[in-house]
Each structure stands twice: as C-alpha cells, then as structure tokens.
Amino acid sequence: xxxxxxxxxxxxxxxxxxxxxxxxxxxxxxxxxxxxxxxxxxxxxxxxxxxxxxxxxxxxxxxxxxxxxxxxxxxxxxxxxxxxxxxxxxxxxxxxxxxxxxxxxxxxxxxxxxxxxxxxxxxxxxxxxxxxxxxxxxxxxxxxxxxxxxxxxxxxxxxxxxxxxxxxxxxxxxxxxxxxxxxxxxxxxxxxxxxxxxxxxxxxxxxxxxxxxxxxxxxxxxxxxxxxxxxxxxxxxxxxxxxxxxxxxxxxxxxxxxxxxxxxxxxxxxxxxxxxxxxxxxxxxxxxxxxxxxxxxxxxxxxxxxxxxxxxxxxxxxxxxxxxxxxxxxxxxxxxxxxxxxxxxxxxx
Numbered sequence: 001x002x003x004x005x006x007x008x009x010x011x012x013x014x015x016x017x018x019x020x021x022x023x024x025x026x027x028x029x030x031x032x033x034x035x036x037x038x039x040x041x042x043x044x045x046x047x048x049x050x051x052x053x054x055x056x057x058x059x060x061x062x063x064x065x066x067x068x069x070x071x072x073x074x075x076x077x078x079x080x081x082x083x084x085x086x087x088x089x090x091x092x093x094x095x096x097x098x099x100x101x102x103x104x105x106x107x108x109x110x111x112x113x114x115x116x117x118x119x120x121x122x123x124x125x126x127x128x129x130x131x132x133x134x135x136x137x138x139x140x141x142x143x144x145x146x147x148x149x150x151x152x153x154x155x156x157x158x159x160x161x162x163x164x165x166x167x168x169x170x171x172x173x174x175x176x177x178x179x180x181x182x183x184x185x186x187x188x189x190x191x192x193x194x195x196x197x198x199x200x201x202x203x204x205x206x207x208x209x210x211x212x213x214x215x216x217x218x219x220x221x222x223x224x225x226x227x228x229x230x231x232x233x234x235x236x237x238x239x240x241x242x243x244x245x246x247x248x249x250x251x252x253x254x255x256x257x258x259x260x261x262x263x264x265x266x267x268x269x270x271x272x273x274x275x276x277x278x279x280x281x282x283x284x285x286x287x288x289x290x291x292x293x294x295x296x297x298x299x300x301x302x303x304x305x306x307x308x309x310x311x312x313x314x315x316x317x318x319x320x321x322x323x324x325x326x327x328x329x330x331x332x333x334x335x336x337x338x339x340x341x342x343x344x345x346x347x348x349x
Contacts, residue, residue: 005062008036008142009135011181012188022061028054030187037138037188040146040153042066065135067143082144086112086136090129094140094165096148098156104148105160108140110176111167116201118222118235120266120297120305123166132167134178140165141183141191161191164199164220170206180217193217199264204241207249211256219253220262220293221246225272226280234272247288254289261290267313268297269306278316282323291326298332 010018012033019029031049035041042064044055068085075081078098083091095107114121115128145158161183163169169176180196183189197218200206210219225231231238238246250261263285267273285292294317297307307313313329320327 006065006133006135007032007062008065008138009133009175009178011178012185014178018062024054024058032058033185033187036064037142037182037185038154038190040142040149065133065139067136067139069143069147072147080144080147082140082147084140084143092132092136092140092166094144096144096158098148102157102159104156104158105162106141106144106158107162107165108137109165109167110137110163110169110172114167115171116168116235116237118201118237120224120234120268128167131172131175134175134182137163137175137179138182141189145189158189159191160195160197162197162199162220164197168201168203169198170200170203170210173206173209177213177215180215197262201235201237202241202246203237204245204249207246207253211249211253214257216257216259218262219259220264221250223263223265223281223292226277226284230272230277234268243284247284250288250290259289261288262293263290264293264295266295266297267308267316269308269312271305273308273312273316275315275319278319279323282320282325285325286323291328292320293328293330295330296332 005018007015012030015033016026016029019032020026028050032047035047041047044050044059044064047055065087070083070085070091072083073081080096082094082096084094085091090112092109092112094109097105097107099105109132111131112129113126114124117124117127141158141161146153148158149155163176176198180193180198183191183196184193193216197220198210199220199222201222207219207221222235223231224234226243228238228242231243253259254261265272265281281292294313296313297305299306317327317329
C-alpha cells in the first residue's frame with residue numbers, strides 16, 4: 001500500500017486536516033467519516049454522495065483498512081469470539097458479549113500478542129509481535145457491529161467497548177487514544193466515553209499520561225495480589241512498577257480526573273485467594289476511590305492453575321465489602337470457546 005494513508009486510522013479532526021492538505025475540502029472529509037464510522041462502509045465506490053472522480057482521486061492517495069474474519073465461535077450464552085487476519089498475515093482475536101437492556105459489549109485487542117507474560121494469561125505466552133494501528137483497533141468494533149447487524153448497520157447497537165483483549169493498551173497508547181477518539185465521536189460510532197474501558201497491567205507512565213488527558217473513560221488496573229512478592233510472581237511487570245508506584249499513580253489519576261478506578265483481581269486456587277490476602281487487599285485499597293472486580297480464573301490448557309470454588313470466591317468478596325470496598329464478581333462468559341478474560345491468543349492458521 002506504499003505511502004497511502006489509512007483513512008480509518010484518523011480521528012475526524014485529523015481526517016479533515018489530511019483532506020485539506022491534499023486539496024480536498026473538509027466537507028468531503030466529514031462525508032467520508034460518516035460513511036466509515038456511522039455506516040460501516042469499507043469501499044470508496046459505496047460512498048455515493050461523493051462524485052466518482054473525487055473518489056478515484058482519494059483512492060490514489062488513501063486506502064480503507066479492512067480486517068478479514070478467519071473464523072468465529074459462538075457460545076451458548078450468545079458470546080461470539082472472532083479470529084481476524086491482518087494485512088501482514090498476523091492474527092488477533094476479539095469478542096462480542098450481548099447483554100440485556102441494550103447493553104452489548106465488545107472486547108478488543110490493542111497488540112498482536114503481549115510482552116508481559118502474566119502467569120495466568122494465554123496472550124503473553126507467544127510474546128509480542130507488534131502494536132496495532134488505530135485503524136486495526138477501530139475496525140474490530142466496526143466489523144463486529146457489521147457482523148451482528150447484518151443488513152442494517154448499527155442495530156442492535158454496540159454500546160460498550162473494553163480494551164481487555166490481546167496486548168497491553170498503555171504500551172500502545174498513541175494508537176489506542178486515537179481509536180478511542182474515533183469510537184467516541186458523535187458523528188460516527190457515538191459510544192460514550194464512560195462506556196469505554198481501558199485495562200492495564202499497571203504501566204505507571206501510561207496511567208499518569210491518561211490522568212493528564214483527563215478523559216471520562218473507565219480505567220481498570222489488574223491488581224491480583226496485595227504484596228510485591230506475590231504480584232511479581234504473577235505479573236513480572238510489577239518488578240518494574242511495584243505496588244507503591246502503582247498506587248501512587250492511581251491516586252494521581254483519581255485526583256486529576258475525579259474518576260473511580262476499577263481494580264481487577266483474578267482469583268487463582270491456592271495462590272491468591274486466601275482470607276489473609278483478602279484482608280491485605282482491603283487494607284491496601286483503603287482511602288482509594290475504587291471498586292474491585294473479582295475474576296475467577298478462566299482455565300488455559302497450557303497452565304496448571306485452577307479457579308477457587310464458589311465458597312472461597314464469595315468469602316473473598318465478603319471480606320472486601322466488610323471493609324467498605326465495593327466489590328463485584330465478574331460473570332463467566334465464553335470460557336468454553338476460550339473467549340473469556342485471559343484466554344485470547346494468536347491462533348495458528
């Protein structure tokens with residue numbers, strides 16, 4: 001594709017700027033943006049309110065990125081996992097989770113693979129290949145919207161987006177934030193900022209950058225242990241950004257944005273789900289504007305780790321709540337098709 005510009009990677013203001021730099025009017029940029037992100041159109045020929053000659057001229061300088069669906073798997077609860085082929089023949093996965101009362105969520109990826117190698121997550125076992133572009137990130141949402149809509153793009157409507165798929169979003173922050181701007185834009189997908197969640201393993205510089213941006217999105221931080229020794233065992237990134245630095249960055253984020261943080265805690269049998277660790281977690285989070293989302297481990301064939309029984313899961317929750325920590329248990333969705341948290345990976349063709 002040479003030096004051509006992917007139009008799907010540009011937020012609306014940047015798209016208008018690009019059009020004007022190439023002697024096209026900003027008005028035409030708004031039309032193209034509408035076609036791409038409100039109507040899910042992938043081909044210039046379908047942009048019927050643009051003159052054919054103009055479409056040809058734009059196509060000489062730009063292209064529209066398109067993911068290719070290699071396969072999909074549907075669980076009994078309606079969850080659908082998609083395997084996408086990228087232009088360089090790499091593969092990523094993302095997930096559609098239908099809900100009640102119009103709440104339809106997609107879980108999307110930000111990288112091909114992951115560099116963090118957390119002990120309970122399949123994605124990191126193959127290492128990091130590369131960052132996704134903003135166009136590749138956004139197109140996961142567009143393609144899933146098209147898949148579930150069929151004839152009428154946008155119905156039923158995707159209402160929530162979580163960047164909890166493959167990769168570490170804060171390690172690809174520039175492209176992630178460009179994608180978030182596009183997803184949020186009222187002229188396009190129009191998904192509210194508070195309906196967008198960015199999940200991180202705890203990259204402190206990225207958390208501080210997000211704080212400075214003061215976006216009204218949801219920040220979710222993967223905690224998983226209340227002390228450095230155990231957290232470093234589960235998540236090697238803790239050796240670079242230990243709990244003291246992570247919590248300092250979390251407090252800074254809350255101070256700058258006024259937004260509550262969600263701390264995610266994957267419960268692993270005989271590893272991090274004891275009564276003592278529950279009490280330590282409650283103590284660690286005292287005074288921080290937060291809630292805790294407990295995630296019973298989703299099994300990965302390569303690992304020997306298991307999830308605790310329901311009694312221990314409930315007891316962990318009770319201890320946190322007794323100490324005033326708002327706590328929820330994440331509903332298991334799609335684990336039988338390896339679409340649940342921690343199960344996404346690059347699959348071989």
